[in-house]
Amino acid sequence: MKELGAIAQMLEGELERKDRAREEALRLCRQLTREASSAIRVLHRPEHGPLQLAALEGAAERLRRLLKPHPDLAAKGYVESAWQEYAEVHIVSSLAGRRALPAPQSLRVPSSSYLLGLADAIGEVRRFALEALRNGRIEEATARLDQMEELYSFLMRFDYPDALVPLKHKQDVARGLVEKTRGEIAVGLSARGLERRLTELLERAGRAAGERKRRAKRPR
DSSP states (O other), X not given: OTHHHHHHHHXXXXXXXXXXXXXXXXXXXXXXXXXXXXXXHHHTSTTOOSOOOHHHHHHHHHHHHHHTTOHHHHTSHHHHHHHHHHHHHHHHHHHHTTOOOOOHHHHTOOHHHHHHHHHHHHHHHHHHHHHHHHTXXXXXXXXXXXXXXXXXXXXXXXXXXXXXXXXXXXXXXXXXXXXXXXXXXXXXXHHHHHHHHHHHHHHHHHHHHHHHHHHHHSOO
């Protein structure tokens, strides 16, 4: 079987190329995840301006080119996780600026990665809501809660096995975050109502005290 030598050479060459591609894919996925985390942190800074996503998009494009001849690598978990982080950045950025959400096709990410990224975005929107609540911006906090509820309703449309998209746990987490945020905003609204009522009572008491002083000064 002299042909075995040639077959072995061919297989070794193919596997060597694939192994190099796998190592590079791992590196790019780590870079993509790091850049995505940095972008999310920037979005939560009060003074943030337009996101600078050149490094993120550069890593994403290099990963796409690398994976094109290796569709089997594109289905690996570490690749799908990187696309999930990438999708989350774009979704959260759109929500932060109240812009239309990007579709999976426009981001060129797998549907499962998009859904998982969108599920994680609910937690980031909660952070926006809590920051607004902490600074007394109740209306903004309520608007963020509306975003969370809308995203959660969207997620609940997808009832598929974990083998297709492992979404069930994230749906449960999202439900808890929405309910917790709703309760916190209700407490904030109640506190603001009490504060307004107290302010009104103090102002009324102040006016009454002033009136009594004026009466006391009138000549009898």
